[in-house]
Structure formats: structure tokens, C-alpha cells
Amino acid sequence: MPEINETKLRNATIAVLVDNEPGILARVVGLFSGRGYNIESLTVAPVDEERAISRITIVTSGTEMVIEQIKAQLDRLVPVRKVCDLSIEGPHLARELMLIKVVCTGEQRMEALRLADAFRARVIDATTASFVFEMTGNGDKLEAFTALMRPLGLAEVVRTGVIGIARGTYSLKA
Amino acid sequence: MSATLQTTAAAAETMSGAEIVLRALKEQGVEVIFGYPGGAVLPLYDALFNQNAIRHILVRHEQAAVHAAEGYARSTGKVGCVLVTSGPGATNAVTGLLDALMDSIPLVCLTGQVPTHLIGNDAFQEADTTGITRPVTKHNYLVKDIKKLAGVVHEAFYVARSGRPGPVVIDLPKDILIGQGPYSEAPTAPHRSYRPQREPNAELVAQAVKLLKGAKRPIVYAGGGVVNAGPEASALLTEFVRLTGFPCTNTLMGLGTYPSTDKQFVGMLGMHGTYEANLAMHGCDVMLNVGARFDDRVTGRLNAFAPTSKKIHIDIDQSSINKNVPVDIALVGDAGLTLKALLEAWKASEQPQHTGALAEWWTLIEEWRGKDCLRYRQEGSIIKPQHAIRRLYELTRETQRDTFITTEVGQHQMWAAQYFGFEKPNRWMTSGGLGTMGYGLPAGMGVQIAHPDALVIDIAGEASILMNIQEMATLAQYRLPVKVFILNNEYMGMVRQWQELLHGGRYSESYSAALPDFVKLAESFHARGLRVTRPEDLDAGIREMLAHPGPVIMDCAVAKDENCFPMIPSGAAHNEMILGPDQEGGVKGVTDEGKVLV
Ligand SMILES: Cc1ncc(C[n+]2csc(CCOP(=O)(O)OP(=O)(O)O)c2C)c(N)n1
Numbered sequence: 131m132p133e134i135n136e137t138k139l140r141n142a143t144i145a146v147l148v149d150n151e152p153g154i155l156a157r158v159v160g161l162f163s164g165r166g167y168n169i170e171s172l173t174v175a176p177v178d179e180e181r182a183i184s185r186i187t188i189v190t191s192g193t194e195m196v197i198e199q200i201k202a203q204l205d206r207l208v209p210v211r212k213v214c215d216l217s218i219e220g221p222h223l224a225r226e227l228m229l230i231k232v233v234c235t236g237e238q239r240m241e242a243l244r245l246a247d248a249f250r251a252r253v254i255d256a257t258t259a260s261f262v263f264e265m266t267g268n269g270d271k272l273e274a275f276t277a278l279m280r281p282l283g284l285a286e287v288v289r290t291g292v293i294g295i296a297r298g299t300y301s302l303k304a
Numbered sequence: 305m306s307a308t309l310q311t312t313a314a315a316a317e318t319m320s321g322a323e324i325v326l327r328a329l330k331e332q333g334v335e336v337i338f339g340y341p342g343g344a345v346l347p348l349y350d351a352l353f354n355q356n357a358i359r360h361i362l363v364r365h366e367q368a369a370v371h372a373a374e375g376y377a378r379s380t381g382k383v384g385c386v387l388v389t390s391g392p393g394a395t396n397a398v399t400g401l402l403d404a405l406m407d408s409i410p411l412v413c414l415t416g417q418v419p420t421h422l423i424g425n426d427a428f429q430e431a432d433t434t435g436i437t438r439p440v441t442k443h444n445y446l447v448k449d450i451k452k453l454a455g456v457v458h459e460a461f462y463v464a465r466s467g468r469p470g471p472v473v474i475d476l477p478k479d480i481l482i483g484q485g486p487y488s489e490a491p492t493a494p495h496r497s498y499r500p501q502r503e504p505n506a507e508l509v510a511q512a513v514k515l516l517k518g519a520k521r522p523i524v525y526a527g528g529g530v531v532n533a534g535p536e537a538s539a540l541l542t543e544f545v546r547l548t549g550f551p552c553t554n555t556l557m558g559l560g561t562y563p564s565t566d567k568q569f570v571g572m573l574g575m576h577g578t579y580e581a582n583l584a585m586h587g588c589d590v591m592l593n594v595g596a597r598f599d600d601r602v603t604g605r606l607n608a609f610a611p612t613s614k615k616i617h618i619d620i621d622q623s624s625i626n627k628n629v630p631v632d633i634a635l636v637g638d639a640g641l642t643l644k645a646l647l648e649a650w651k652a653s654e655q656p657q658h659t660g661a662l663a664e665w666w667t668l669i670e671e672w673r674g675k676d677c678l679r680y681r682q683e684g685s686i687i688k689p690q691h692a693i694r695r696l697y698e699l700t701r702e703t704q705r706d707t708f709i710t711t712e713v714g715q716h717q718m719w720a721a722q723y724f725g726f727e728k729p730n731r732w733m734t735s736g737g738l739g740t741m742g743y744g745l746p747a748g749m750g751v752q753i754a755h756p757d758a759l760v761i762d763i764a765g766e767a768s769i770l771m772n773i774q775e776m777a778t779l780a781q782y783r784l785p786v787k788v789f790i791l792n793n794e795y796m797g798m799v800r801q802w803q804e805l806l807h808g809g810r811y812s813e814s815y816s817a818a819l820p821d822f823v824k825l826a827e828s829f830h831a832r833g834l835r836v837t838r839p840e841d842l843d844a845g846i847r848e849m850l851a852h853p854g855p856v857i858m859d860c861a862v863a864k865d866e867n868c869f870p871m872i873p874s875g876a877a878h879n880e881m882i883l884g885p886d887q888e889g890g891v892k893g894v895t896d897e898g899k900v901l902v
Pocket residue numbers: 712713714715716717739740741764765766767768769791793795796797798799
């Protein structure tokens with residue numbers, strides 16, 4: 131018999147191809163809030179202008195049963211064309227873009243620059259009293275860098291949320 | 305000359321938005337629309353005025369329009385259609401829409417909207433209708449481009465009836481209804497994204513048959529999905545149950561999918577289900593769920609639900625599978641097509657059944673059945689509600705008329721489910737998922753519109769009936785001979801029962817004070833009013849109601865403190881059922897966990 135009361139949580143990165151129409155984001159977000167699912171991050175942007183298709187990446191967590199539910203619930207939304215659980219479909223890449231502002235002077239500036247170099251963060255804006263770094267990577271890397279910047283004058287962070295894609299030849303098509 | 309011809313041909317395809325809507329409705333086979341006018345939909349009412357193909361039924365409240373469309377849809381298998389104005393018209397429809405969503409009833413509801421240039425300005429009677437109705441519909445649309453209007457209407461009907469059916473809202477700004485645009489016919493190509501799976505996976509069907517053939521203590525548990533799959537699905541269910549020799553139980557929504565008088569039928573299951581159905585569910589080794597959703601009213605406490613069973617679940621909605629109860633074999637597909645596949649695979653398989661074990665299982669079930677859990681004693685000078693329903697059932701059967709029952713919500717609803725028998729699907733309309741008081745009268749109206757010659761009875765409670773009592777006027781206007789049979793216990797009986805069992809008998813606000821004189825009330829709405837208080841007058845009263853050619857309210861005074869048993873209290877398991885006072889087994893307490901549940 132399948133296990134009832136399963137409590138083991140897992141993370142899932144779910145890619146969803148949707149018709150780019152008004153209200154689609156509200157539908158997806160409403161589904162998560164209405165049914166009490168977690169959203170750790172959600173990103174959306176058009177990926178096929180001609181066919182008006184957008185791609186949403188949702189990072190969520192839950193028991194296996196809940197994640198199956200989330201996928202089935204997404205799949206039955208009328209404007210949803212495809213749902214793919216990148217976390218179980220095979221190896222995948224997940225990336226996030228972060229812009230981070232550090233306000234500092236003197237030795238702290240040098241230290242910030244050195245660390246940015248080590249993390250391959252790019253300087254995209256600089257004044258005598260501040261930097262804005264741009265950095266892509268997975269969540270762990272962004273968080274590690276943010277933590278290092280904190281004592282050096284971290285002033286502001288903005289992150290896009292995760293986008294993901296499968297490795298290899300497998301492609302998600304609507 | 306040819307130039308003129310061309311222009312006329314092209315002109316014929318261009319019409320006002322309102323005309324586009326009506327033409328698309330006609331193309332979709334709509335014959336009746338339940339509605340209520342207002343400023344934003346006047347262009348549609350104008351277009352309705354000029355045609356005869358679609359009949360408009362004027363209700364007295366928009367909620368009733370939706371329930372009427374539900375009754376129409378549930379009793380015919382067609383998509384019900386509703387038309388309401390913007391703002392309050394749309395918000396009044398919300399309860400009905402959610403009711404239809406929960407019970408998977410196909411509807412298309414047209415709502416008026418302020419003109420597109422005013423949207424977002426807090427204009428008079430503006431509401432964010434797509435925002436408000438998003439969580440209460442299967443899908444909704446706001447039409448902002450008249451070129452898309454015809455396509456949206458066609459798609460709405462497709463979405464409403466395909467897969468797991470449900471309500472769809474189309475929000476129509478007034479300028480779109482007035483503007484001129486092109487008409488297009490329903491597309492023949494498959495929908496770009498919404499294509500529910502109807503045929504089950506053959507490999508899984510074979511596995512299911514293997515499991516079913518090997519069953520020693522099987523049970524078939526059939527729900528509303530079988531009704532939605534059309535009458536053929538119920539016929540296939542019956543064939544399957546008879547062929548296998550398995551016991552069959554129905555959910556509240558599934559009543560009628562298997563003939564209630566058949567000896568393999570063990571009655572309804574769940575919170576107020578029969579002793580034999582619930583114990584058979586609890587003790588089974590293989591369960592076949594056909595078109596039901598393991599609702600909490602059915603399963604009781606989840607970790608004690610059918611603990612020794614392997615489960616097969618047939619459902620057209622993937623998201624119903626493994627939602628509450630993990631299953632061993634999931635057959636995603638239409639209930640009818642899947643039953644057909646199961647029957648074929650069963651017949652083709654040479655694997656023998658455990659006939660000996662099955663016979664033993666039946667002996668056990670008969671023992672449970674012998675307890676006669678629905679027994680009641682009609683004695684003394686007060687009518688027992690159970691007896692009233694029994695007699696209503698028996699006397700309606702004597703008329704041999706095709707009978708459709710709707711209900712309100714409460715104890716009377718459960719007694720109706722327990723004591724009224726159904727032989728066919730589509731004859732039982734009740735608000736199962738949402739439990740909406742005020743559902744029965746308007747739903748009955750919709751049923752009667754669809755079946756003018758049939759006998760339609762709303763089994764009501766004195767509290768519920770007041771929630772849409774204004775629809776008596778609709779009955780009068782259209783001469784709809786719906787019978788309202790009120791089990792008047794002067795209490796919100798179901799609330800009173802929970803207060804008795806769970807809240808120490810503190811009957812807070814559950815007494816039906818200041819009730820109207822239902823006889824006079826009926827008469828003021830041009831209907832017949834009857835009141836019966838004594839057991840010896842019950843039959844005559846019911847006969848008079850049934851014989852009257854027009855609408856009737858029969859106010860039947862019943863015992864005030866009767867409880868509905870058996871009952872599985874919230875948070876309890878199937879084998880922790882409370883039986884009636886006439887049964888040994890006594891009332892057990894409710895756990896603290898149970899008390900937080902509804
Ligand atoms: C719209 C709505 N409000 C409240 C309830 C909660 N409720 C469930 S049953 C019930 C009492 C119904 O009383 P009545 O119609 O007299 O039926 P009875 O239980 O007495 O047969 C109430 C208030 C509900 N189901 N629906």
C-alpha cells in the first residue's frame with residue numbers, strides 16, 4: 131500500500147509554458163495561495179512572441195503528494211500548455227540574477243572588489259562611495275556572496291528568482 | 305453586381321456583439337437561459353427580444369439563476385446557461401458558481417461589465433468580475449476585443465463541458481455588446497492547450513482487472529463522475545457490478561448511478577451513510593473508486609480510511625488522484641470509457657475470481673445489513689421525518705411518473721439521500737460539495753424547465769427554503785409545477801444536531817423563530833399551500849400535493865429533535881459510526897481533533 135501521512139519534504143523547480151494572456155499570473159498565484167502551497171520563487175517572461183507563450187519557473191517545496199498535486203492543478207488550468215518538474219525529469223540548471231549594492235569606502239572597497247572578483251561578480255556601476263555588482267548563479271552562491279557583503283556595507287539586494295532548464299537534448303515545447 | 309453580392313455576404317458575417325453572443329449560444333445548442341437584466345446587459349436583452357430560438361427564464365435573484373442552470377444541466381447532461389448584469393448581478397451569482405465548481409456542473413455564465421474605457425474607474429456597478437470569480441470558476445474570460453468574442457463563447461462551452469465539467473464566466477463590457485464585429489463558427493481543430501485525457505491507459509486497465517479478479521473483499525464506490533459521463537456510464541457501472549458480483553455503494557453525488565433497489569447496492573457511504581456501506585469500505589481489500597474524489601465527508605479520518613485496501617481510482621481529473629488518499633492504480637479517463645475498458649478486459653481475462661471469499665464477504669455484509677441501520681419507529685402523534693420521506697418515496701413511485709428530486713441543505717437532505725431511492729442517474733440534484741442552503745427550489749425550477757412533464761420535488765427544510773423563497777414567483781410566472789416538500793422541524797436541524805452532539809446542547813441561534821405561515825405564503829405566490837401535522841394525514845397530504853397540477857408548498861410538521869443517523873462524526877473512522885437510539889452501540893464522543901473539523 132502506498133504510504134499515507136508522508137511527511138518528507140522536497141524542493142521542486144517547475145517550468146510551466148502558458149499562453150501569455152491577461153490574468154494568467156493571477157491564476158497561477160491564486161492557485162498557490164488558495165490551496166496553501168509554498169512559493170519560494172516565481173519568475174515569468176514571454177519566450178515566444180509569435181505564439182504568445184510565456185514561461186514561468188516556480189520553485190516550491192512540499193511532500194511528494196503535494197508536489198504531484200501542484201503539477202496536476204497547474205496542468206488543468208486552461209491557458210497552461212505544459213508543466214515540467216525539472217527536479218525529477220533529470221539533471222537541470224538553475225540560475226538566478228542578482229544586483230547588489232554595497233556602500234563603502236577605504237579598505238572595505240578593496241575587500242568588496244576582491245571578493246567580487248573571486249565570485250565572478252561584475253561591477254556594473256561604481257561611485258567613490260558605492261558599487262553595484264551583477265551576479266548570476268544558483269541560490270547558494272548568491273547567498274554566500276550576500277553574506278560576505280553584509281559587513282562591508284551591503285545596502286540593497288535585488289534578485290530575479292530562479293529560472294531553470296534541463297541539461298542535454300531534452301527540450302520543453304508547447 | 306458581383307460586388308454587391310460580396311458586400312452582402314461580408315455584411316451577413318458582421319453583427320453586433322450581442323448578436324454574436326446569441327448566435328454562438330444557438331450554435332452551441334442553448335435552448336434556455338436563466339437570467340436577470342440590468343444596465344450593462346441591456347444590449348443582450350434587446351437581442352433576445354428579437355428572436356425566438358432561445359427562451360429566457362426570468363428568475364428573482366441571480367443566485368437562483370445559477371442554481372436553476374445547475375438543475376437544468378444536472379438533469380439533462382447539457383451545459384446550463386446564465387445571464388446576469390455587472391456589479392451586484394455578478395456578485396450575486398458567485399455562490400452558485402462555486403456550487404457548480406464543487407459539484408462539477410457544466411455552466412456558462414455571461415456577466416455584463418462596464419464599457420472597456422471605464423474598467424478600473426470604480427464606475428457605476430463595476431466589479432472586478434474576473435478577479436472575483438477566478439477561484440469559483442473552472443475558467444473565466446474578459447472580452448476586450450470584439451473580434452475574439454465568438455471564439456471565446458465557443459471555447460467557454462468547450463471548457464465547461466470537457467474533462468471535469470465546471471462553470472465558466474464570460475465578462476462582457478457593454479461597448480463590446482454594442483459594437484460591430486465578425487461572427488465565426490465553433491472551431492473544429494482541437495483546443496491549443498486544454499485536452500483532457502478520456503481514454504484510460506490500457507496497461508493500467510489490465511493491472512486493475514488483475515487486482516479486481518484477485519479481490520476477496522471488494523467494493524465499488526461510485527460518485528458524481530459517473531453521472532457526468534452520461535447515462536451510458538451508469539449502465540456500464542451496473543453491468544460491471546452485476547458481472548463481478550461485487551457490492552456497490554454510492555456517494556451523495558453518485559446516487560442513481562446504480563439502482564437503489566438492487567440487492568448488490570449497499571446504500572450511500574460517508575458521514576450519514578449506511579452501516580453496511582461504511583463497514584464494507586473499512587474492511588475491503590480492493591476498492592474501485594469510479595468518479596468520486598475521496599471527499600472528507602466520505603473518508604472520515606484519513607489515516608483510518610480503508611486501512612487494509614488496495615485502491616483503484618478512475619477520475620477524469622488528474623488532480624483528484626492522490627489528493628487526499630494515495631491510490632495503487634490511477635486510471636485517468638472518462639468514467640464511461642474506462643468502465644467499458646474494464647468490462648472488456650475483465651471478460652477477456654481468464655483469471656478466476658475468489659468466489660468462496662466473495663461469498664464469505666457477502667455473508668458479512670448481509671450481517672451488517674441485518675442491523676437495519678436506517679430503521680426508525682413511527683409511533684405516537686408526531687411525524688418522523690424519515691417516515692415522511694419514505695412515504696413520499698413510496699407514493700411517488702405509485703404515480704409511476706418520471707421523478708426528479710432536488711434538496712436544500714441539512715438533515716432533510718441527508719434523510720432524502722437515505723430514504724428516497726433512485727434507479728437512474730440525473731434524477732437527484734443536491735448541493736454536495738458546497739452544501740448551499742437555498743439550492744433546491746431554483747434547481748428544481750431548472751429541472752422542471754428541462755422536463756416539463758416530469759414530477760419535480762424539492763425536499764426542503766423550513767430554514768433553507770427561505771433562502772431563495774422569492775423563486776416562488778418564477779414558478780408562478782412560468783407555471784412550473786414544482787412541489788416543495790418542507791420537513792418543518794422548526795430548527796436548523798443539522799446545526800441543532802451538531803450542537804447537541806458536540807456543543808453540550810447549547811442551541812445557539814439554531815431555532816427557526818418567526819416562521820411564515822407557509823400555506824399563506826404559497827397562496828400569495830399563486831401556489832397551493834398544504835400543511836400536515838398528524839401522521840394519519842400524511843399520505844393524503846402527499847397525494848394531494850402530487851395530484852395538484854401546479855406548484856405546491858407542503859409544510860410537513862415533523863419531530864423537532866430527531867437526529868440524522870448513522871453518523872460518522874468529523875475526525876472519526878468508518879468503524880466509529882454513531883448509530884441511532886434504536887440501535888445498540890450507543891453514542892460515542894467526538895475527539896478534540898474532530899471538533900475543529902466541519
Ligand atoms: C448558505 C448556508 N448557510 C449556512 C449553512 C450551514 N447550515 C447547514 S445545515 C443548516 C440548517 C438547515 O436548516 P433547515 O433548512 O431547516 O434543515 P434541517 O437541517 O432542519 O433539515 C445550516 C444553517 C449552509 N449550509 N448554507
